[in-house]
Amino acid sequence: MIKQTLIIVFFLFNSSLFAQQANSNYKTTPIKEQIVLQTNTDFYLSGESILYKTISINNTTKEAISYSKIAYVELINDENKSILKHKQVISNGISYNDFFIPTNIETGNYKIIAYTNLTQNNNEYASKEIFIINPYISFPEKFKEKNKTSELTNFSNSIQQNDINSKIETSKKEFQKREKAIITVKDNLQGNFVLNVIKIDSIPTLNHTNNNLLTRIESSNLDNTENIVSIPETRGEIFSGKITSKSGSDLLENKKIALSIPGENFDFKITTTDTNGNFKFLMEGFNGDEAYFQVYEKDKEKYKIEIIDNPSIKTKKTERDIQINPNFADAFLKRSIANQIQNIYYHTKSDTVFTYKKNKPFYYGSDKEYYLKDYNVQNTIKEVFIEIVPEVxxxxxxxxxxxxxxxxxVNSSDLYLNTLVLVDGFLLQDVDEILTFDPAFFTKINFVNKGYLYNKYLFNGVVNLTTKDFNYVPKVEDDYIIMKKLERPELNKRYYAIDYSKNNFEKIPDYRYQLCWEPNITEISPQKTFEFYTSDISGNYKITIEGITKNGEPILMENYIKVK
Structure with missing residues (x-):
């Protein structure tokens, strides 16, 4: 037996060595990630939504990749202040969502930026300049066009020219209100594309400095005095922090740190600090945003814990000198009124929002469960365990x-650490508090009454008490524990596409200026059709198909239709 073991070990060693020698002849090039940003337009009124999409690509091949799993999208004002921020889950290389523009926002130049932790470490982000008007406050003089006699742009020439050259074909050039429009594309393409149909009569023509998706990249200066490196989020969200010794003399290495996100679908994790007291948590579930981080040691009071946020991005200042023709005032007013009416009736045509998969307790499948309502009422928690749960x-x-x-x-539990005690998923290090609670506060008790290996630690079982309304409020009274509101990813959604063949919505006005936004198109061909319905708003509309092919080629197609 010993001889056989030695032969196997020798074989594995030589196989490993051979593999290392064989692989030494090849050089691997690390993937450099780039993020691409698309929006439905570059001109908005407050109270509207900024529709956006991100595509993660290989910076060398320009092909879509799913390396990072989390993207960040921000609305930045001209003072480099983040007004709105989203965290997005990247799926199949893309993410999409929208910002609702608040009604108290100031008129002016803004930027939408997008990045991942990986691109942030490379000091890069995708950027698109936009302009927002707040029609509820006075229009700033600095943005008013001085030549008040100039006329609004006539789109008829553009429409005629695109009708001849465009690869986008429409079933008609002129449509009635609430009529179905069908479009096809004279091309065969695979990749990531957006179909966007929006009214253009009410939008001033802004100076576009760059229409190429792949080159809308800017270099950033990070607000990073401590040289923090953002850990690439290749499997899920990452939250990091560190502990420090209050006395300055206590060891920081190998200290257990617990993360609890309490609630019905609680999340609980344990990690360990490195030599400098740093720690990180990988989160693959996205439920809950109220998190508790705590040092899980006997001498926990000796330490202070803090969470480290990623450094913020300092964007380049917008240089565009926007001058808005005052003759647009009437168009802005009509568009603002239409938008308010649309918001009133939003509930009748709302988007579909998908919730994230619910977490199962980490001990799921190993536990036993007692519902307290099935037993006689006890006076104290101690009595509950004596009379109902003898295993604890x-x-x-x-x-x-x-x-x-x-x-x-086993005959002894001396091999184990303490029992993990949780209330609604919150780690309780001092159980004296809950022993004073009325048992009626709790609905059930789950437990594992044997040694339980979690992370690399062997605990003397697990006990989780669940409250009736998941409303246990943890005490945060020392430096070893901290509560942090986490930025969690936005929920995925499918945008509502009105279909008048199924519901005529006869008594509900349709004042859409945005007729279609389909951000998840992966294939285009002459045999494939796209459909949308016009609204009650007459005027000229622009159809755009924009994206990146699977070979990394940027695509932009345009055409126009008119609604009478």
């Missing part, structure tokens, strides 16, 4: 009351 008992250790489990498979 309470005794004293080092002058404090602690939970233990009866592990019937």
């Amino acid at each position: 008992y309470i005794n004293k250790k080092d002058g404090k009351q602690v939970f233990n489990v009866n592990d019937y498979e």
Whole structure:
């Protein structure tokens, strides 16, 4: 037997060595990620929504990749202040959502930027300049066009020219209100594309400095005095922090840190600090935003814990000198009124929002469960465990009351660490508090009454008490514990596409200026059709198909239709 073992070990060693030698002849090039940003337009009124999409691509091949799993999108004002911020889950290389523009926003130049932790470490971000008008406040003089006699842009020439040259074909050039429009494309393409149909009569023509998706990249200066490196989020969200010794002399390495996101679908994790007291958590579930981080050690009071946020991006100042023709005032007013009416009736045509998959407890499948309503009412929590849950008992250790489990498979639990005690998923290090609670506060008790290996630690079982309304409020009274409101990813959604063949909405006005926004198109061909319905708003509309092919080629197609 010993001889066989030595032969196997020798074979594995030589196989490993051979593999290293064979692979040494090849050089691997690390992937450099780039993020691409698209929006539905570059001109908005407050109260409207900025529709956006991101595509993650290989900076060398320009092909879509799913390397990072999290993208960040921000609305930045001309003072480099972040007004709105979203965290997005990247799926199949893309993400999409929208910002609702608040009604108290100032008129002026803004930027939409997008980045991942990986592109941020390369000091790069995707950027698109936009202009926002707040029609509810006085229009700033600096943005008014001085030549008040100039006329509004006539789109008829553009429409005629695109009718001849465009690869986008429409079923008609002129449509009635609430009529179905069908479009096809005279090309065969695969990749990531957006179909966008928006009214253009009410939009001033802004100076576009760059229409190429792949080159809308800017270099950033990070507000990063501590040289923080943002950890690439290749599997999910990452939250990081560090602990410090209050006295300055206590060891920082190998200290257990617990993260609890309590609630019905709670999340609980344990990690360990490095030599400098740094720690990180990888989160693959996205439920809950109220998180508690705490040092999980006997001498926890000796330490202070803090969470480290990623450094903010300092964008380049917008240089565009925007001058708005005062003759647009009437168009802005009509558009603002239409937008308010649309918002009133939003509930009748709302988008579909998808919730994230619910977390299962980390001990799922190993636990037993007791519902307290199935048993006689007890006066104290201690009595509950004595009379209902004999597998769990309470005794004293080092002058404090602690939970233990009866592990019937071993003679002693000295091999284990303490029992993990949770309330709604929150790690409770001092159980004295809940022993004073009325048992009626709780609905059930889940437990694992044997040694439980979690992360690399072997605990004397697990006990989780669930409250009736998941409303246990943890105490945060020392430096070893901190509560942090986390930025969690926005929920995925599917945008509502009105279909008058199924519902005529006869008594509901349709004042859409945005007729179609389909951000998840992966294939285009002459045999494939796209459909949308016109609204009650007459005028000229621009149809755009924009994106990147699977070979990394940027695509932009345009055409126009008219609604009478």
